[in-house]
Amino acid sequence: MLRDKSAIPQFSKRLSVRAIVAGILITLVTSGLVTVFQVISSINSNSKLLSSEILARVETYRSDVTYALIEGDAAAGIEVLKNISAPPFVIRAGLYHNDDQTLAETAKPASFRNRNFTGIADLVNNPIRELTLAVTEQDQVLGYLKLELDVRFRLERISSSIVHGMYLLLGQGVLISCVLAYFYLRYLIKPINEVARQIKESPITGNTQTLIGEKHLSRDDEIGILVREANRFIRLINETSSEKESALAAADQSYKSIADLLESLPHFINVKDTSGRLMLANKSFLKALKLNPETYIGADEDDFMTLIPEATRKMVKEADEDALALEIPVVLPEVEWKHADGSYMALEVRKIAISYRGQKAILSVAMDVTERKEHQARVQYLAYHDSLTGLPNRHLFLDRLDQALLRAERSGLYGALIFFDLDNFKNYNDTRGHLFGDEILANIASRLKETVRSQDTVARLGGDEFVVCMTELSEDEQTAKTLGGELAERIVSNLRKPLMIENFEVNISASLGIAYFNSYGLNASELLQHADMAMYKAKDSGRNKVIVFEDKMADAANRLRQLKADCKQALAEEQFFLVFQPQINSETKQIIGAEALIRWRHPERGVISPGEFIPLLEEAGLMTKVGQWVLKKSIETTADWHNQNLVHDGFKISINVSPQQFRQSGFADEVQSIIHDYSLEAQLINLEITESMIIDDIAHTASSMNDLRNIGINFSIDDFGTGYSNLNYLKQLPLDVIKVDQSFIRDLLNDQNSIAIVHTILTMAKQLKLTTIAEGVETNEQLLELKKMGCHVYQGYLYSPPVEAERFQQLLTD
């Protein structure tokens, strides 16, 4: 069993006991050493003592020695030697002539009075001292006296005093040791023990006043220092521990706050140890993995991740390993999680190695990014698809077309690109609004998808422009063209079927251009241009047609494209001008009005007619601006003629108004403002509107017309008979004039239909008390016929083509 090291030590290990034992040992050793020293110094002093003692004795017997030597008397020598060596420490004596001849010798064994001493005496090293004395007479050496002395005999004599001295020393040593031990105990060991006990018992409470060994505090010795330092140390510990306690309390609080925060987060959060066992997990994570909040700690990931697909698990494990090895955050931007019920979740997972509860761990935070991903996918989809119809857009289509061209190049199989736009979509869109137009486009897109083959690509390029790409038609060009043509015809006839939108029947047609491809070396946009050109040709040729691209079309299309670009500059550079065509009363032969017609003086191509550039202006969104210019210029010119008194009473200037211009908010105000600017009476102005404008939104048209009618403006309906010819609206609108379209006038003499139509229009106009003007009268025969039918006002080349203002002024004065 382990001993408590801080308890009072065993008896044998106590410092006090050790001090006493050490004192005794030191005393013993010291007294031993002193004794040895005394013995050695006694031996030395004894040998000197013995020498001086024997010398005194020799001196006593000197005359006997001298006599024995001079006489050579051995017996006398023996006698004197015995006398000299009488003391017990002389063990041998010899008398020798100066030539070393022995005269006499004596010897006796060493015998000690104290038998016990013999053992000690034996310890003395080399105890025999030799003494040689020269015997002289009148400075002449007679011989020698040699003596051998045993110093131990003297030692024996002093041994008891040495032993007593030794005992005395020992007793003295023990006494001193005990006295020292007492003081040692009282003034050192006891205070140390006391301080040790108090330190042991001292509670670490944070109370900075807790002190130990109070009674020793004032001591100025080492114990005083020890106690003061121990107190300082305890204070320090107390202070540190109180800081630590408050730090721990704060840490506890923040840990709790963090734990609460983790719990509240929708993210899936967990901490695993390095072997994949759960150490911490928030509510979201436990719920997602169906783990018990009470028992989840220690769960192995191989068990709790069974809900996650194998491949995903592998990816997550690899990320764990990376996070541990790299010690930087590892991000898995997209982890797919398909649930058993088929639902799907995309997660962004972040992992980082942390130290948790003193050990290395991995913190994983997974965020549900399904919505973001779906949003991204949606954005991606929108980037490549048309949001209205869901069809691929231009971007995606060009990409697919590129691929189709590559495939055609490789396989040698022909493909076809069909480009079309809707002939009369613009009217519906402008008149019935964009939502209505959108409905048409969405319906057209559905019809298209139903019409084409599954492998064909249908796309909307923008506006009412659609394309179809057909691939792998045939190796043979003719067969491919037949197949392409058949599909194009199918599209035309499917689109032609009326659509019902908002209870309104929409009749739409399309003009299609086809360009075939296999290995022409064209790129996608060039091919698209070819199909586009063919489509324009189809439009030019009367619409609702399918035209196949031919090389010669490229020039015409380029011309058109250039013209469109030039339109933008034309207004700024004042390239537009007006011509005026007189309107004649065939009875009085007077000019009763004029139609203002726009012309474009193109810097390179000369004068261009409106039939060619008005559609381009409409496409470029410039028609409203140009219309404003026409309105202003016509009123300005008429005001000029009027001011010069060149026009008769009742003269009217007829100004064509485009649908966009008429529908524009503030159009009536704009007309009034211009009239006001040029101080022209409103009665001199006649606005020409078309049938399509009326039919598309009769309520709005009527309201705008009434506003203008209230200030005196007249209205005529242009090209009557060519459109819907719905007679009902004629009654609802404040109309003044019906203009009979020139197509009926052209055929007036040879087409019974035309005659019938003109007759009907004239009869109806009469009933409605409307004036009629016949357009495009070129011959006297036509004029006569019209007169017979009751139409007395006309315009046409018979009297004059449209002419510039100066020339018209002349006609007025003629």
Ligand SMILES: Nc1nc2c(ncn2[C@@H]2O[C@@H]3COP(=O)(O)O[C@H]4[C@@H](O)[C@H](n5cnc6c(=O)[nH]c(N)nc65)O[C@@H]4COP(=O)(O)O[C@H]3[C@H]2O)c(=O)[nH]1
């Ligand atoms: N074959 C033949 N044609 C004759 C005869 N007499 C006149 N014309 C032409 O018939 C067109 C009559 O104009 P529109 O029906 O209003 O038809 C106009 C009108 O709808 C539109 N337009 C012309 N100027 C403007 C304009 O300033 N604004 C708007 N919105 N449209 C305009 O362009 C159309 C065509 O105008 P233009 O080319 O000037 O063609 C004019 C005129 O030059 C004739 O005896 N025989």
